[in-house]
Amino acid sequence: AAVDDSGGMAEEQARLAEGFPRLLDALASVPGGVPSLHLGVISTDVGTGGVDLGRCSPASAPDGDDGRLLTNDCAGLTATYLEDLRGPDGARVRNYAGELPASFACMTRLGTTGCSVTAPLEAMRRALSPDANPGFLRPTAKLAIVILTTEDDCSAAPGGALFGDPDRRGRA
Numbered sequence: 001a002a003v004d005d006s007g008g009m010a011e012e013q014a015r016l017a018e019g020f021p022r023l024l025d026a027l028a029s030v031p032g033g034v035p036s037l038h039l040g041v042i043s044t045d046v047g048t049g050g051v052d053l054g055r056c057s058p059a060s061a062p063d064g065d066d067g068r069l070l071t072n073d074c075a076g077l078t079a080t081y082l083e084d085l086r087g088p089d090g091a092r093v094r095n096y097a098g099e100l101p102a103s104f105a106c107m108t109r110l111g112t113t114g115c116s117v118t119a120p121l122e123a124m125r126r127a128l129s130p131d132a133n134p135g136f137l138r139p140t141a142k143l144a145i146v147i148l149t150t151e152d153d154c155s156a157a158p159g160g161a162l163f164g165d166p167d168r169r170g171r172a
Contacts, residue, residue, distance in 0.1 A: 005114030067126025
């Protein structure tokens with residue numbers, strides 16, 4: 001899931017967390033039940049290419065979260081994503097403590113202090129790039145992406161027209 005962590009997103013993050021059990025219920029109703037899952041969360045913050053826009057692109061993180069999987073310091077997680085696999089005997093093999101909905105809910109509540117220039121598409125591109133988040137992608141697994149934001153996508157190349165030279169903004 002790409003979760004917008006800019007101001008005003010707390011309620012939307014809570015609704016995503018609250019709605020997740022319904023997705024699990026739907027998956028449980030397919031033949032074979034809930035499939036093996038890898039669940040990861042990224043923010044929509046990829047910075048602004050070094051251009052200072054308030055909370056965006058601080059010197060310490062010019063690329064924001066850069067498509068890295070975020071755990072939100074959830075207790076009991078042993079990787080950067082949730083792994084809930086169906087074992088050969090049908091038992092679930094997990095890399096987290098507690099229940100899946102609670103663990104996912106913890107991960108999706110990223111807060112509201114992220115960059116207000118949201119770039120979910122660029123964040124997803126970075127997250128799914130080879131070697132970006134080792135072990136998360138599985139060659140034979142299906143991929144589903146959820147994007148949670150109330151903003152337009154502002155993905156742009158660093159140094160592009162959106163984040164170019166501040167002295168040239170607004171001039172043709």
